[in-house]
Amino acid sequence: MDQSVQPRRQRTATLGQIGLQQFAPYLMNRIMGRYNATLRDEFRTRGLTIVQVRTMAVLSVIEGVTVNDLSVYTVIEQSTLSRTLDTLEAQGFVRREQGETDSRVRKLYLTDDGRAEFGRAWPAMHDAFEAMFDDIDDAEYAGFIATLQKMLKNIRKHEI
Structure with missing residues (x-):
């Protein structure tokens, strides 16, 4: 299989012409699928799911977030996230607090537990992260992160 990178902006190109190995969305999904699969068994032994740990990960960095915002940060549909939050709250890992200015709004926090x-x-997450970037130097990593941030900005520009 030809590993050379094909031009990406050719509007008439089909996926077959581009190829899966040159189609960034496919590669990103495949990478994250493998990353999650690596962690799934580890978390299962703790009685946790990938979605639960992802939720706790975001709340460990961004506290006092609403369910709507948490859904965006975690890339979890709101219905799934609501069930996940119910479980995490029952386990004593998350607490919900009423908003200061609007009692209908609930802010989410990670508990000490x-x-x-x-x-x-x-x-385990950090080890999988490190393995993913094995043989990628700091300059390549910095360029990759800069590219991902540009892509995220581009996607936000096109959100309705």
């Missing part, structure tokens, strides 16, 4: 549980999950 949730922070500790995420702390136990983090080493």
Whole structure:
């Protein structure tokens, strides 16, 4: 299979002409699928799911977020996220607090137990992250992150 990168802006190109190995969305999904698969068994032994740990990961960095915003940050549909939050709350890992200015709004926080549980999950996540970037130097990583941030900005520009 030819590994050379084909021009991406050819509007008439079919997916077959571009090829899966040159189609960035396919590669990104495949990478994240493998990353999650690597962690799934580890988390299962702790009684956790990928979605639960992803939720705790975001809450470990961004506290006091609404369900709507958390859904965006975690890339989890709101219905799935609501069930996940119910479970995490029942486990004592997440708490919901009423908004200060609007009682209908609930802010989400990681509890001390949730922070500790995420702390136990983090080493496996970090190891998988490090393995993913093996043989990629700091300059390549920085360029990759800059490109991803540009892509995210481009996608946001086109959101309705």
